[in-house]
Amino acid sequence: MANQEYDAIVVGSGISGGWAAKELTEKGLKVLLLERGQNVEHVKDYKNATLPPWEIPHRGRRTTEMVENHPNLKRDYVLNELVLDWWAHEDTSPYVEEKPFTWFRGYQVGGRSLLWGRQSYRWSDLDFEANLKEGIAVDWPIRYKDIAPWYDYVEKFAGIAGNRDGLDVLPDGEFMPPFAMNCVEKDVKERIAKHFEGKRHLINSRVANITEPLPGRPGCQARNKCWLGCPFGGYFSTQASTLPAAMATGNLTLRPYSIVHRVLYDKDTKKATGVEIVDAETMETIEYKSKIVFLCASALNSAHVLMRSATDIWPEGLGSSSGELGHNVMDHHFRLGASGTVEGYDDKYYFGRRPGGIYIPRYRNVGDDKRDYVRGFGYQGGASRSGWGRDVAEMNIGGPMKEALTEPGPWSMGMMAFGEILPYHENTIKISKDVKDKWGMYALVMNAEIKDNEQKMRKDMMNDAAEMLEAAGVKNIHTYDSGYTFGQGIHEMGTARMGRDPKTSVLNENNQVWDAKNVFVTDGAAMTSAAAVNPSLTYMALTARAADFAVKELKKGNL
Numbered sequence: 001m002a003n004q005e006y007d008a009i010v011v012g013s014g015i016s017g018g019w020a021a022k023e024l025t026e027k028g029l030k031v032l033l034l035e036r037g038q039n040v041e042h043v044k045d046y047k048n049a050t051l052p053p054w055e056i057p058h059r060g061r062r063t064t065e066m067v068e069n070h071p072n073l074k075r076d077y078v079l080n081e082l083v084l085d086w087w088a089h090e091d092t093s094p095y096v097e098e099k100p101f102t103w104f105r106g107y108q109v110g111g112r113s114l115l116w117g118r119q120s121y122r123w124s125d126l127d128f129e130a131n132l133k134e135g136i137a138v139d140w141p142i143r144y145k146d147i148a149p150w151y152d153y154v155e156k157f158a159g160i161a162g163n164r165d166g167l168d169v170l171p172d173g174e175f176m177p178p179f180a181m182n183c184v185e186k187d188v189k190e191r192i193a194k195h196f197e198g199k200r201h202l203i204n205s206r207v208a209n210i211t212e213p214l215p216g217r218p219g220c221q222a223r224n225k226c227w228l229g230c231p232f233g234g235y236f237s238t239q240a241s242t243l244p245a246a247m248a249t250g251n252l253t254l255r256p257y258s259i260v261h262r263v264l265y266d267k268d269t270k271k272a273t274g275v276e277i278v279d280a281e282t283m284e285t286i287e288y289k290s291k292i293v294f295l296c297a298s299a300l301n302s303a304h305v306l307m308r309s310a311t312d313i314w315p316e317g318l319g320s321s322s323g324e325l326g327h328n329v330m331d332h333h334f335r336l337g338a339s340g341t342v343e344g345y346d347d348k349y350y351f352g353r354r355p356g357g358i359y360i361p362r363y364r365n366v367g368d369d370k371r372d373y374v375r376g377f378g379y380q381g382g383a384s385r386s387g388w389g390r391d392v393a394e395m396n397i398g399g400p401m402k403e404a405l406t407e408p409g410p411w412s413m414g415m416m417a418f419g420e421i422l423p424y425h426e427n428t429i430k431i432s433k434d435v436k437d438k439w440g441m442y443a444l445v446m447n448a449e450i451k452d453n454e455q456k457m458r459k460d461m462m463n464d465a466a467e468m469l470e471a472a473g474v475k476n477i478h479t480y481d482s483g484y485t486f487g488q489g490i491h492e493m494g495t496a497r498m499g500r501d502p503k504t505s506v507l508n509e510n511n512q513v514w515d516a517k518n519v520f521v522t523d524g525a526a527m528t529s530a531a532a533v534n535p536s537l538t539y540m541a542l543t544a545r546a547a548d549f550a551v552k553e554l555k556k557g558n559l
Helices: 015-026 064-069 130-134 144-158 183-195 238-248 299-307 398-404 452-471 536-556
Strands: 003-011 031-034 252-255 258-266 271-279 285-295 336-342 358-360 377-385 411-420 428-436 442-447 475-481 516-521
Touching: 003 015, 003 271, 015 031, 015 238, 015 285, 015 536, 031 285, 144 238, 144 536, 183 358, 183 377, 183 411, 183 452, 238 252, 258 285, 258 299, 258 516, 271 516, 285 299, 285 536, 299 428, 336 377, 336 452, 377 452, 411 452, 452 475, 516 536
Parallel strands: 003 031, 003 285, 031 252, 285 516
Antiparallel strands: 258 271, 271 285, 336 411, 336 475, 358 377, 377 411, 428 442
């Protein structure tokens, strides 16, 4: 085996891993960044980002062959020819569903930072205090004041476009100017505020797309092609942001095609000594040594690595002494809401294809509002006019149809709700005893579901959307519930939660594994609850905070 030593090893190169690499290298550490998939170089490897639809064989859509070969990916929008290589394939990376579970993974340098929806919201103390106040799971070991400076820090570097709205439930941040609402959204905003007497708020979505230039990033061109990779660095990704910063230090070694099998652990020192990898191309097993390890492989994969580590001491893996490793799996449930048509704006239009629309922050179980469920939900959505692709049934042939399609169609307004899932101990992942992946590692088994609390919430999530649209004067409103399969939100959380007590949690307040203080987990695995907002901004802040702590402790000789 080849042995090489570093100050720090970072496992995973997505949103959290990229931040860990940047922070640790900028603080002077020699860092090895391990990614299990292929390398994707900024700009050069965004092969479909600048192609017009007619130059793509199937215009970017899915084919019958793709549907047959990808039974998991076909469940949602992720299956198409444009980015098929950026999603993990079921034949080489299988998993087992004891209960229906949709797991979309990005195995390449940059991970899902290339593919994410970029909605970026801070948590509030309403979120950090909820578990304690409601007697659910365990208390978060931190509060908003502990992470607020780190939200400031990561927002300034990543670039978040948004408006300062002064809402306690959704703290303001360090924002670039927002993408402007269109005329319909502005009017709907005013009508909702008036009708609900300021208790519900329609605001600009807060997105990690820059409206002002940053170094090396000219900015968002409003092309609506974000998930193809952006040659302009218009949105935050590892490739556009954190990786160039880490590389500029001269302290980073990036190694793709490196599947981490386990963290190496010394039972005498009670510390990790590095990691063992399998080279995805050669199948060679290699050990790398380091003083600290950051697991940022995404929630379920980071837990999977821990489960395979130090099994000679803890049969269930490193970090399992509390009995919580692999438990408390969370996501956001969604795919329901309402939409309708808007009259009176046929002489109005908008320019560009904004990367975000509107957001309605949580208002249920806030203040005096009490429901027959706990926690709440928010809405993402927007207003738009249909384009040339619309169906004009009355003029479906010849000149009249062509003439009709030279003008934009009617306005519509829609809202989709995203709700919080509680951290149920019985929602779990575990290691299969018989199903292996291409590299001989046993796959994960999923057993998670939403329960009565979320089912009750879903009624309000759908009906409230219709209520608000009606109050705003929207016509022909229809509600929908397209059904939800656990994991579809692509916001996997839990499995190695933070807490105040090693008997009930896997990580402490600094994201250290209780059982090995030089191992840090800063991706979704660390989350103690899910809140109702998208979690990625919180991963960034937790990672930067933990990296700062780790380097200080390393210099003190405590790690």
